[in-house]
Amino acid sequence: MAEAAVKTQPETSAAEHELTDGFHLVIEALKLNGVKTIYTVPGIPITDLGRMAQAEGIRVISFRHEQNAGYAAAISGFLTKSPGICLTVSAPGFLNGLTALAHATTNCFPMILISGSSEREIVDLQQGDYEEMDQLAIAKPLCKAAYRVLHAADIGIGIARAIRTAVSGRPGGVYLDLPAKLFSQVIDAAAGAKSLVKVIDPAPAQIPAPEAVKRAHDVLKAAKRPLIILGKGAAYAQADDSLRALVEKSGAPFLPMSMAKGLLPDTHPQCAGAARSTVLKDSDVVMLIGARLNWLLSHGKGKTWGEPHSKKFIQVDIEPREMDSNIEIAAPLVGDISSCATALLDAMGAKWPAPPADWVNAVKTKKDDNIAKMAPRLMNNNSPMDYHGALGVLRTIVKERPDAILVNEGANALDLTRGIIDMYQPRKRLDVGTWGVMGIGMGYAIAAAIETGKPVLAVEGDSAFGFSGMEIETISRYQLPVCAVIFNNDGIYRGTDTNRSGGSDPATTVFVKGARYDKMIEGFGGVGVNATTPDELRRAVNAAMDSRKPTLINAVIDPAAGSESGRIGNLNPQSALRKK
Ligand SMILES: Cc1ncc(C[n+]2csc(CCOP(=O)(O)OP(=O)(O)O)c2C)c(N)n1
Ligand SMILES: [Mg+2]
Numbered sequence: 168m169a170e171a172a173v174k175t176q177p178e179t180s181a182a183e184h185e186l187t188d189g190f191h192l193v194i195e196a197l198k199l200n201g202v203k204t205i206y207t208v209p210g211i212p213i214t215d216l217g218r219m220a221q222a223e224g225i226r227v228i229s230f231r232h233e234q235n236a237g238y239a240a241a242i243s244g245f246l247t248k249s250p251g252i253c254l255t256v257s258a259p260g261f262l263n264g265l266t267a268l269a270h271a272t273t274n275c276f277p278m279i280l281i282s283g284s285s286e287r288e289i290v291d292l293q294q295g296d297y298e299e300m301d302q303l304a305i306a307k308p309l310c311k312a313a314y315r316v317l318h319a320a321d322i323g324i325g326i327a328r329a330i331r332t333a334v335s336g337r338p339g340g341v342y343l344d345l346p347a348k349l350f351s352q353v354i355d356a357a358a359g360a361k362s363l364v365k366v367i368d369p370a371p372a373q374i375p376a377p378e379a380v381k382r383a384h385d386v387l388k389a390a391k392r393p394l395i396i397l398g399k400g401a402a403y404a405q406a407d408d409s410l411r412a413l414v415e416k417s418g419a420p421f422l423p424m425s426m427a428k429g430l431l432p433d434t435h436p437q438c439a440g441a442a443r444s445t446v447l448k449d450s451d452v453v454m455l456i457g458a459r460l461n462w463l464l465s466h467g468k469g470k471t472w473g474e475p476h477s478k479k480f481i482q483v484d485i486e487p488r489e490m491d492s493n494i495e496i497a498a499p500l501v502g503d504i505s506s507c508a509t510a511l512l513d514a515m516g517a518k519w520p521a522p523p524a525d526w527v528n529a530v531k532t533k534k535d536d537n538i539a540k541m542a543p544r545l546m547n548n549n550s551p552m553d554y555h556g557a558l559g560v561l562r563t564i565v566k567e568r569p570d571a572i573l574v575n576e577g578a579n580a581l582d583l584t585r586g587i588i589d590m591y592q593p594r595k596r597l598d599v600g601t602w603g604v605m606g607i608g609m610g611y612a613i614a615a616a617i618e619t620g621k622p623v624l625a626v627e628g629d630s631a632f633g634f635s636g637m638e639i640e641t642i643s644r645y646q647l648p649v650c651a652v653i654f655n656n657d658g659i660y661r662g663t664d665t666n667r668s669g670g671s672d673p674a675t676t677v678f679v680k681g682a683r684y685d686k687m688i689e690g691f692g693g694v695g696v697n698a699t700t701p702d703e704l705r706r707a708v709n710a711a712m713d714s715r716k717p718t719l720i721n722a723v724i725d726p727a728a729g730s731e732s733g734r735i736g737n738l739n740p741q742s743a744l745r746k747k
Contacts (some may be wrong), residue, residue, distance in 0.1 A: 237267020238610030400457020429590030576630020662726030
């Protein structure tokens, strides 16, 4: 009977029956918009999405913890100017990814956190679904925008919206909520294909107003002691040639913020990195390019900046609200950095007078003095090593391999590395950013290796490394050219602290003495080295950079060498009462 029934069905063409589903539409929408890599941890409801994306030619990098996948996505956004994609499971996976989403937003990196979520009807009535959580509401205050897609036919527009929001204007994080049911929704394939949206010109140029350009030009021209500060926004812009031309034409000393190091080489004659306090204090006109006057620049006021109201600021930024955030900006120049740099260069014309020689010479003298003072410390051969001895070696290695990427986190391990290791090319230094967050290390290293193909040197405090250390398995699994150097001083800041109660628990800032981090990577088939002298360190890092093999070097640092909180000990609250 059944056979007869089938035969009586009218014949329908294959095309009419061709269907697609949410899984495929998500993947096609991402591919259509140039997404090449997804950073993820699999699980319900996105396991198959990851498998299918891999099958469809997207590189899917599977991590051990979502926070690290999130940091990888965030820094891939910084490096590529297109949103890095982090894909997680619902509630706990989503929450693990959220720190990185907030970090991306704070640092103005384009990133999309895509999380699967549980059944809306049950979640909204709080009836206790599997991994129940109102993820959209939780994500909202931590990113530029949060969107949810409920119908397969809206996947195309939902992904387009997420991409444009992440990269346009001031870039940042976007949350995209994809409920489990969406993936299995089936719609007509032709209609599905038509529903996809390719984002045209996702980050449109924002041209500065001619009056604003003229104002900035006039303020700069009147300067007697000009200074240019380059922030990571300037590095992000990939306007390297015009920024270099602008700085060189101005003749002004420039100060790179941490992740802008290398935009012009730190060895450039105008670089004032080694005379930071002098230029901040004594300049009379400061042009900020993609740098915010936040805590990292002492909010543009106070002792660091010399006499109150002694200088004028020009600020180049894409975000109008950034102007006057902390102090008055005499010449706000709102626009994308590339357009602003070009407009300023045009306005400056062919003949631009060099800044007064006494200013340029004063900065140069200070800088040469400071560099000369530092030099002998970098050549010490102490064992156990101190930071300077170890960093002297790494400094030479980076000079010899300027296209390698340097990832850096820690306290002393961060501040001293930033000060000592010169950078020579744009976007080669990736670090803790605006929050000074620990945990970016291995996620950044993985994404840097994948997005650029260049070898990565990660200089890590032993505490800092612990936040993402498990990802050395990921590095080993994907055979990435990452060499992690752990500055092992037995703890946070110093390894010498004692328990003030006299009890047997260790002090809160110390770790296992003489720990051997190098043994960890050996368990995953990578290369582990214990380096106790600068010479051993040099050999091990050079071998790793040549071989491109996953390597972890335990660099033994004198536990007494560091200082509390590195260079920002002044931020620790001090009570008038005596410490116990
Ligand atoms: C997520 C997060 N948790 C905690 C901190 C506080 N913190 C700042 S630096 C640091 C670790 C410093 O120790 P280490 O990485 O070993 O560097 P060292 O100074 O010893 O070279 C910690 C825990 C932070 N910045 N971020
Ligand atoms: Mg340490």
